[in-house]
Amino acid sequence: MADYEAIVIGAGNGGLTAAATLAQHGVRTLLLERHNVPGGCATSFCRGRFEFEVALHQLSGIGTEEKPGPLRLLLARLGVLDRLELVPMDDLYRVVIPEVIDITLKPDRDATVAALQAHFPAHKDGIAEWFDLLWGLFGEVIGAFYFKDPQVTREKYPLFHRYALQTSAAEMDRCLKDPVLKTVASAYWTYMGLPPSRLALTDMAALYFAYSEFLPYHLRGGSQALSNALAQSVLDAGGDIRFNCGVRRILVDDEGVAGVVTEAGDTIAARQVVSNVSKVATYVDLIEADRVPLAVLDELRQARIGPSAFTVYLGLDAEAADLGMTASTTFIVGDTDPDRIYARMFQREIGPRDGMLLTCYNAIDPGFSPPGTCQAALVTLKYGESWRDVPPRDYADEKYRIAADMLSAAERVFPGLRGRVEEMEIATPLTHQRYLGHPQGAIYGFDHHVKDSPLFVANRPHIRGLYGAGGWYGSGGFQPTLESGVAAARAVLRHLNRSEAR
């Protein structure tokens, strides 16, 4: 007899929404998390008088009450919307190329186009054309997939047919031309981890469409508030959660998934398992090798582990405005060639030519840290390989050395930053690996090249009863991973013949 109808492994975004959806549909559900708090990336930690946000810079897909985005609707269906305080950001982002440009864009397409045209009058038409293309293309994606059009034809979806398998650089070069303009208008590529020469045009369109139409948001209390609210809805619906309870084995028999074995050695039986654990660890570590289907190994072979991050969390004893942190989101870009920036993501070093992001939450939420202080996260993407072989005894020194270089680079935009740091924590790819269990500390799952799109790598069960949720089974980022958990839960419900109504 099964102990539970469904077990969800991992309480990251995907695991939490999967467990909440299952429990709310009356499925006897157990959520197992290795860490002592829910959230995975979506978490916070305290240092001194600060509570540092780990991952959330800008939440996408929320929209307003009048014009709700998909994530707002999802959170409402899960019953957590009322438990959250959503704070819209008044800026899309600020981009600074030191000594070249300092410009702030608004989360509004027309305003963005106007601001860019004012700054780059020579490229007026190209700017309009670029944004028309992004919106046109993404509009077609919504029509075809979000509204599930049964007839996706070339006539109805011409842009999609033409561009769905293209990267962004060609059209961007054609429309925007000027490297500074391109840098300003494509700064969001870092949110997907691939530069325009590799990033699918549809992904670029999705980024700009989602953040402009549905506004970037901040969560009061940080992403931990969302994770705690989701965990609470699992409990409210009768689901069980065990923290400090990692899974070391997914049991598979001839009928499919049979249950899990915890790190403490308990066997828990269930015929439906949703894994929020990386696809690599799920199939390479958690399942006996002789039960792993070859088709999965093929999928893994085609994929490349995506970037992790190097982050310096800063608790500062000065107000945001006094430090020049006028926007909540500032991209500091040291090179107008994104391919060179991408190449440096494979190196451990950080210098003035890198790209980095500084998020200051107090700029829109003054109460985010105690009066007279502010909190910021300075982050840049780094592939994990370059940290893997640092000798253990040099690890701490290496962290400090690189953090110091990173602060120096940021001080070109925020002078005096270093002198006001009261609390500092440094996270390397190994830190992310430690807390998430993901190989090389990847924060968005695999690289998302065009070839890795769900058009080619569908997230379907390779083993009967085993489903994937989270960044490793689709796209990374808050909105996609929260959505993927619901999708995985729906697949379980279909299998169990439970009604999806609620």
Next chain:
Amino acid sequence: MKSDIARKLDGYDALMGEIAAARKYGSDFTPLRGRLQDAVARLHPHRVALRVSRVIDETPSTRTLRLVPAAGNLPPFQTGQYITLFFDLGGVRTARPYSISSAPSQTAFWEITVRRVAEGLVSNHLLDLGPGALLESSGPAGTFVFNPVIHPPQLVCIAGGSGITPFMSMIRETVQRDLPRRITLLYGNRRLDDVIFHAELNELARSAVQFDYIPVVEDPPGNYPGRRGLIDAPLIREACGTLDDKVFFVCGPQGLYDHVLPQLEAMAVPRRRLRCEIYGAPANVWEQPGWPAEVDRHARFTVTLPGGRHVEAPAAVPLIRSLEKSGWAIPSLCRSGTCSLCRLKLLSGRIFQPPGVPVRSSDRRFGYIHACVSYPLSDLEILL
């Protein structure tokens, strides 16, 4: 359906070629089975198996235990960090943090220096161990560390009693490795024979240019030539000269913080140049600000756990101790409220958490508490 769509897209054939090539030449993760977490385990092992290799008498109440790895290597640590030792003492599974007093460049062993605590459960057990005894610890943890990115290289360390241990590691490392730092140690003790490492500190101060040692004894023998009394503002000022270019580290019993921190504040030392080590749950919690006068400190309450089981819990004892005493194993590390490992959910009832315990804001909202610094004020119902 999606693959039908894909076939009609521009560039489909080229992309299929790309996929085929990627599958042929791509990454094979299967040889990494069981080794995916190796790089992390080298830095942050979940547990370290240790063997006592030597026991060194320091003072009448204090001994140093030298710990060698029972297998493999020790993970690295930063001076000022602690390890938590885990115990099963007659069915009570518990844990205690101890700062590492040896230097990090000494990779063959760790030393911890333990003072006997009257009635203490663990310290008395530890001090009776001899060479060969086996122990289990966490990896090194803690944020009481010098950060070269933001701290000036002149440290003023203020220690009381067994609070000397993290500084011993810092001083040894600085002197042995000739680091470009200056350390001034103000070390307060009740009696002269309480002073741990007195001879070694004197010797280091004599031989190393980076290090000054100022012992302060509250109640010394009549002929004692050194400083008497308590560490106070005039002494700190005299020892430091200028304050602006110094970072202050404080570690000791609660009395030291109560006494020294207001003085540092009065001297306008900003918090960014002050680090205080955590020091466990407060001793007489009913004396803390905010303790409700109507709750008798001798009161005893009933805690209901999942499955309807009950545990008796006195008001003045941290909840984690009462749970452990009844045979429950609660994960813990810092035992001081800061690491959140002992986080559990309060379903009903009231508890007291001393002011300033760093609980995440949304944890507070959803009723999570840190059991190592939570005291029952009524009957409780909890979720583990």
